[in-house]
Amino acid sequence: xxxxxxxxxxxxxxxxxxxxxxxxxxxxxxxxxxxxxxxxxxxxxxxxxxxxxxxxxxxxxxxxxxxxxxxxxxxxxxxxxxxxxxxxxxxxxxxxxxxxxxxxxxxxxxxxxxxxxxxxxxxxxxxxxxxxxxxxxxxxxxxxxxxxxxxxxxxxxxxxxxxxxxxxxxxxxxxxxxxxxxxxxxxxxxxxxxxxxxxxxxxxxxxxxxxxxxxxxxxxxxxxxxxxxxxxxxxxxxxxxxxxxxxxxxxxxxxxxxxxxxxxxxxxxxxxxxxxxxxxxxxxxxxxxxxxxxxxxxxxxxxxxxxxxxxxxxxxxxxxxxxxxxxxx
Amino acid sequence: xxxxxxxxxxxxxxxxxxxxxxxxxxxxxxxxxxxxxxxxxxxxxxxxxxxxxxxxxxxxxxxxxxxxxxxxxxxxxxxxxxxxxxxxxxxxxxxxxxxxxxxxxxxxxxxxxxxxxxxxxxxxxxxxxxxxxxxxxxxxxxxxxxxxxxxxxxxxxxxxxxxxxxxxxxxxxxxxxxxxxxxxxxxxxxxxxxxxxxxxxxxxxxxxxxxxxxxxxxxxxxxxxxxxxxxxxxxxxxxxxxxxxxxxxxxxxxxxxxxxxxxxxxxxxxxxxxxxxxxxxxxxxxxxxxxxxxxxxxxxxxxxxxxxxxxxxxxxxxxxxxxxxxxxxxxxxxxxxxxxxxxxxxxxxxxxxxxxxxxxxxxxxxxxxxxxxxxxxxxxxxxxxxxxxxxxxxxxxxxxxxxxxxxxxxxxxxxxxxxxxxxxxxxxxxxxxxxxxxxxxxxxxxxxxxxxxxxxxxxx
Numbered sequence: 001x002x003x004x005x006x007x008x009x010x011x012x013x014x015x016x017x018x019x020x021x022x023x024x025x026x027x028x029x030x031x032x033x034x035x036x037x038x039x040x041x042x043x044x045x046x047x048x049x050x051x052x053x054x055x056x057x058x059x060x061x062x063x064x065x066x067x068x069x070x071x072x073x074x075x076x077x078x079x080x081x082x083x084x085x086x087x088x089x090x091x092x093x094x095x096x097x098x099x100x101x102x103x104x105x106x107x108x109x110x111x112x113x114x115x116x117x118x119x120x121x122x123x124x125x126x127x128x129x130x131x132x133x134x135x136x137x138x139x140x141x142x143x144x145x146x147x148x149x150x151x152x153x154x155x156x157x158x159x160x161x162x163x164x165x166x167x168x169x170x171x172x173x174x175x176x177x178x179x180x181x182x183x184x185x186x187x188x189x190x191x192x193x194x195x196x197x198x199x200x201x202x203x204x205x206x207x208x209x210x211x212x213x214x215x216x217x218x219x220x221x222x223x224x225x226x227x228x229x230x231x232x233x234x235x236x237x238x239x240x241x242x243x244x245x246x247x248x249x250x251x252x253x254x255x256x257x258x259x260x261x262x263x264x265x266x267x268x269x270x271x272x273x274x275x276x277x278x279x280x281x282x283x284x285x286x287x288x289x290x291x292x293x294x295x296x297x298x299x300x301x302x303x304x305x306x307x308x309x310x311x312x313x314x315x316x317x318x319x320x321x322x323x324x325x326x327x328x329x
Numbered sequence: 330x331x332x333x334x335x336x337x338x339x340x341x342x343x344x345x346x347x348x349x350x351x352x353x354x355x356x357x358x359x360x361x362x363x364x365x366x367x368x369x370x371x372x373x374x375x376x377x378x379x380x381x382x383x384x385x386x387x388x389x390x391x392x393x394x395x396x397x398x399x400x401x402x403x404x405x406x407x408x409x410x411x412x413x414x415x416x417x418x419x420x421x422x423x424x425x426x427x428x429x430x431x432x433x434x435x436x437x438x439x440x441x442x443x444x445x446x447x448x449x450x451x452x453x454x455x456x457x458x459x460x461x462x463x464x465x466x467x468x469x470x471x472x473x474x475x476x477x478x479x480x481x482x483x484x485x486x487x488x489x490x491x492x493x494x495x496x497x498x499x500x501x502x503x504x505x506x507x508x509x510x511x512x513x514x515x516x517x518x519x520x521x522x523x524x525x526x527x528x529x530x531x532x533x534x535x536x537x538x539x540x541x542x543x544x545x546x547x548x549x550x551x552x553x554x555x556x557x558x559x560x561x562x563x564x565x566x567x568x569x570x571x572x573x574x575x576x577x578x579x580x581x582x583x584x585x586x587x588x589x590x591x592x593x594x595x596x597x598x599x600x601x602x603x604x605x606x607x608x609x610x611x612x613x614x615x616x617x618x619x620x621x622x623x624x625x626x627x628x629x630x631x632x633x634x635x636x637x638x639x640x641x642x643x644x645x646x647x648x649x650x651x652x653x654x655x656x657x658x659x660x661x662x663x664x665x666x667x668x669x670x671x672x673x674x675x676x677x678x679x680x681x682x683x684x685x686x687x688x689x690x691x692x693x694x695x696x697x698x699x700x701x702x703x704x705x706x707x708x709x710x711x712x713x714x715x716x717x718x719x720x721x722x723x724x725x726x727x728x729x730x731x732x733x734x735x736x737x738x739x740x741x742x743x744x745x746x747x748x749x750x751x752x753x754x755x756x757x758x759x760x761x762x763x764x765x766x767x768x769x770x771x772x773x774x775x776x777x778x779x780x781x782x783x784x785x786x787x788x789x
Binding site: 029032033035036038039040041044045046051069071100101102103104105106110111112113114119120121122123124127129130131132133134135136137138139141142160161164165167168171249250251254255257258259263270325326327328329 | 536
């Protein structure tokens, strides 16, 4: 199996492109606002921003259908917004308030939505990978054709339980898409300093799982690869691996000075590969939208994000009784 | 409208920092994501990015300033057409977002006012099954198998997974016959991959199934303990009650015979400590059956700690259509007046033998089998201790942080005035399990040690 870049689909509608622009911009502006609230002390603890990686979740959500499941790590805000969770509930969870998705008891890394089939939000690196395989197992057991998107990073990709999950996923033909979001740094350790294997998706071959590498800064390429993977899983052909090459602009978490890479490297990526700028330029050059149209979207997004911040500040802290609830069902 | 830019908190613990360097100057236009300044925190020098678009109207804090408090305005952004001269910036830091003082918890779970006289707690003394119920003789192994089979017949979402559970019929033959009855969809052999299949089991529970995950022994579950604690036990809480893991983790726990240090550990105290888990450790076949059925129906993750030596023991089991035992209800095996012996699991064997021997010496021991460790029926223990005024606990696990330590502390807090002697915890010795037959025998608890402990607390 040779590495293959998914080819771009040039014939994409204005509506579709605009939706991707809007969804990616929502994540970016939301994350910038979260960073700002963190700076003000309104968000505590660890806070891992998704800025730069927006095309991954937006592209894959475009390939998903109602009832499909998703699960990810602690860098989870983008996934939640992309699957339709309410920005107010997400932001209020970041500030640890009653209006948050987990009533303020989960925080940035531990959020869930049964309604949107979002199964977390997990703080232990790679623990979500067997969990995702288990979610896929539940759908196979029930005999439906739903698939599970199991996201993890290049750092998690070196954990043993990933390969335990691969082995059983292929053995039992689980409808699980393993999505490796390779942003090239596991906290401060670059992929080059953590493995000699040339790519992560190729490791699936040891278990018989097909996969491919995808340009994660190109939302259309991500969507196309996602559709292929979904088709494979729905057809009962077992799991599929997508290694999506992406880049995070910010540090690993808010307290990361990011001294392990140069400012020029980050700036080059922002200038040349930014996923939002790419769609913006397609919209403008293809005459799908005017500057005015896009400004209106920017304004709308800004309002949504500001409203989420207001909600997250105004929502009260959870009642002290909440300390003792939700321990047992 | 002018926007104040505040000194950011750039780590979970930062309260102030040094504004090391401005990378923009007054009059510069910035857009979100542009690096505006370098700020030194207590840990590192960080770059600080603009969130909003605008023009740098005024820099309020010069570069090189040390000890700038978080939330102090450091610059002002203005929009096109605005003048920096209009800006009237406040110089005091904005109030902190959260006081941190309000987060104090309500009273701890077990607190009671010391001046209140201790009252005997009310406990459930109802029999486990109606008087006159017909009994049949079964091994613990058969009782566990029957419990799983009955629940699998009742509920299609219940399935069993683990190493050698299907074609091999169970490494200890607990799942004998289940593959034949339920097929390979519901009785699933896994590869040897505890961490992985425990995680898949938890994921399947999140997805609406009721998995029974068998560990060939609980010793091997240490490879999976992260999934048991971090994923299964905590998710209900972390999700604000939206989703949890209704499932059973089960397998033999503690020492078997001559299998050495890595196969002989008792995990009762480990799992008992975790909120979100329920922990069961039965002794008799009837309890194994009734509690396993309850465990499978429970909407929480249950750690079911069995024992290899007990698998082959025979007990009377009520011959009923649907026999269940609630969690958190201890069983009084024999009533007595001079001392309370509290145990669970295979510890009951020593407790009951000791009670027989003590009776020969004229000492009347009340023997309590806890059966479930979380929730724990401390009420039955306290009632008994208020009657006997003495207590000995018995378990095979290690002494430091053992189950008996917890029981002792509950008795001390709730019934101190009733005690006529310190509580003694009889435990396994504080050593890894040796292989040599004579050493192994000494490493485990013995009946003679229980007898000696009782004589000590009864001053005989």
